[in-house]
Amino acid sequence: MDHTHDPSRRSWVRSANAPTTDFPIQSLPYGIFRRRGESGARVGVAIGDQILDVTGCQQAGLFEGETEAAGRSCLPIGGPCALNPFMALGRPHWTALRRRLSDLLVDEGGSGADRKRVSRLLVPQVDAKMLLPSAIGDYTDFYASVHHATRVGRLFRPDQPLLPNYKWVPIGYHGRASSVVVSPAPVRRPAGQVRGQGSDAPRVVPTARLDYELEVGCFVGPGNERGTTIDIADAESHIFGLCLLNDWSARDIQQWEYQPLGPFLAKSFATTVSPWVVTLDALEPFRAPACPRPEGDPEPLPYLDSAASRERGGVEITLEVALRTAASRERGEPPVWLTRSQFAMMYWTFPQMLTHHASNGCNLRPGDLLASGTVSGPAETEGGCLLELTRGGAKPIGLPDGQTRTFLEDGDEVIIRGFCERPGFARIGFGECRGEVAAA
Numbered sequence: 001m002d003h004t005h006d007p008s009r010r011s012w013v014r015s016a017n018a019p020t021t022d023f024p025i026q027s028l029p030y031g032i033f034r035r036r037g038e039s040g041a042r043v044g045v046a047i048g049d050q051i052l053d054v055t056g057c058q059q060a061g062l063f064e065g066e067t068e069a070a071g072r073s074c075l076p077i078g079g080p081c082a083l084n085p086f087m088a089l090g091r092p093h094w095t096a097l098r099r100r101l102s103d104l105l106v107d108e109g110g111s112g113a114d115r116k117r118v119s120r121l122l123v124p125q126v127d128a129k130m131l132l133p134s135a136i137g138d139y140t141d142f143y144a145s146v147h148h149a150t151r152v153g154r155l156f157r158p159d160q161p162l163l164p165n166y167k168w169v170p171i172g173y174h175g176r177a178s179s180v181v182v183s184p185a186p187v188r189r190p191a192g193q194v195r196g197q198g199s200d201a202p203r204v205v206p207t208a209r210l211d212y213e214l215e216v217g218c219f220v221g222p223g224n225e226r227g228t229t230i231d232i233a234d235a236e237s238h239i240f241g242l243c244l245l246n247d248w249s250a251r252d253i254q255q256w257e258y259q260p261l262g263p264f265l266a267k268s269f270a271t272t273v274s275p276w277v278v279t280l281d282a283l284e285p286f287r288a289p290a291c292p293r294p295e296g297d298p299e300p301l302p303y304l305d306s307a308a309s310r311e312r313g314g315v316e317i318t319l320e321v322a323l324r325t326a327a328s329r330e331r332g333e334p335p336v337w338l339t340r341s342q343f344a345m346m347y348w349t350f351p352q353m354l355t356h357h358a359s360n361g362c363n364l365r366p367g368d369l370l371a372s373g374t375v376s377g378p379a380e381t382e383g384g385c386l387l388e389l390t391r392g393g394a395k396p397i398g399l400p401d402g403q404t405r406t407f408l409e410d411g412d413e414v415i416i417r418g419f420c421e422r423p424g425f426a427r428i429g430f431g432e433c434r435g436e437v438a439a440a
C-alpha cells in the first residue's frame with residue numbers, strides 16, 4: 001500500500017469526498033466511455049460523480065516519464081478504444097498511472113496549473129455512455145462457491161450434490177464473449193428447448209425459469225504464451241482488476257441441455273458486466289485470507305497452493321442483489337434487496353482459477369474475462385441466484401406489494417452492487433451492474 005490508499009486523502013472533485021460515494025480518490029476504477037453526442041470512445045476513471053478523461057489527459061501532455069507508456073496505451077489508435085493495450089502493460093505501469101492520477105486529483109489546498117487543465121477534462125457521469133471495458137477475446141465462467149455448487153447440485157442431483165472433483169479442480173466452462181454486454185443493457189428473454197415434467201419430447205418456448213447469477217468478474221492483464229503456464233506465485237501480475245457480473249441463466253433450458261458437456265444456450269444469450277473495473281491496487285486494503293477449508297477437505301494440489309495465496313488470495317467484497325419490478329418502477333418505489341453475500345467466502349480464489357486455467361498451456365490474453373461463479377454464502381438467505389433462494393422454484397419470494405417471484409418476469413430489473421469496507425480505510429464501491437428483462 002502507498003499514499004494513494006491514505007484514507008485522509010481528499011480530492012478537489014468534491015463529490016468524491018462524500019462518505020457514500022462508490023468512487024473516492026482511493027479507488028480510481030477504469031472504464032471506457034463516450035460523451036453524449038460524440039462518437040469517439042475514451043479511457044476514463046471514475047471520481048465521485050465525474051469521469052476523468054484519461055485519454056484527454058494524455059492528449060494534454062499530462063503523462064511523462066514512468067507514466068508515458070501507460071498514457072500512450074490509452075490513445076485510440078486506428079480503431080475503437082478499449083482497455084486491452086493498458087491491461088497488457090502490467091502492474092508497474094498500472095501503479096505508476098494510478099499514482100499520477102491520484103496526484104492530479106488530490107486536494108492539497110492550492111489550485112495549481114495542473115488542476116485547471118484537469119478540471120476541463122472532467123465529464124459528468126450523467127453525460128456519458130459507458131461501453132465494455134475491453135474487447136473480450138475469451139470469457140470463462142467458474143463455479144467457485146462450494147455453497148452454490150452444493151445447493152444447486154442438490155436440486156439437480158439429490159443423490160450426489162457435490163461431484164467428487166469439486167474440491168480438487170476449480171470447475172469452469174467456456175462462456176460466450178460476443179454476448180457480454182455492459183450495464184444497463186436490456187436482456188431479451190431467450191427461447192429454447194424445454195422438456196416438461198413427464199413429457200418425452202421437448203418444445204421450443206420462451207424460458208419460464210429466467211434467473212440471474214451474482215458474480216464477480218476478473219479482467220486479465222498480461223497474458224501467457226500458448227504452451228506456457230502461470231505460476232500461482234505470479235498469478236496476480238496477470239490480474240488487472242475486478243467488476244460485478246450477472247450470468248443470466250435459463251434454468252429450464254439448462255436442465256435439459258447441461259449433460260454431458262455443461263451449459264450452452266442456457267447461458268450464452270447474455271452476460272452483463274458493470275462498467276467500472278476496480279484495480280487490484282485499489283483493492284489492496286481489502287485483501288483477505290483464502291477461505292479456510294473445512295476439516296477433512298483435501299489441501300489444494302501444490303500448483304494451486306502457496307503461502308501468499310492462503311494468506312491473501314481472497315478479497316472482501318460485500319455483494320448485494322436487488323429486484324425492481326415493472327409495477328414498482330412505475331410507482332417510483334426503490335428496488336427490493338434479495339440477497340447479501342461475501343466474496344471472501346469463495347472456495348477458490350481468482351489466482352487459483354487463473355493458474356488452473358493456464359495449467360494446460362492455454363493462452364490467456366489481455367482483456368479476457370474470467371467470472372467467479374455464483375457468489376453464495378452458507379445461509380439459505382445468501383443464495384446468489386433465484387434457483388437457490390426459491391429452492392428450484394418451490395418456495396416463491398414475497399415482494400412488499402404482494403407480488404411473488406420464483407423466477408424473473410418481463411420488466412423485472414436486476415441490480416447488483418458491491419462495495420469494500422474496512423476500519424481505517426476509505427470505502428470503495430463497484431457501482432452497479434443492472435439489466436432489465438425484455439419480453440421474448
Ligand code: MN
Nearest residue numbers: 213247373374
Ligand atoms: Mn455462472
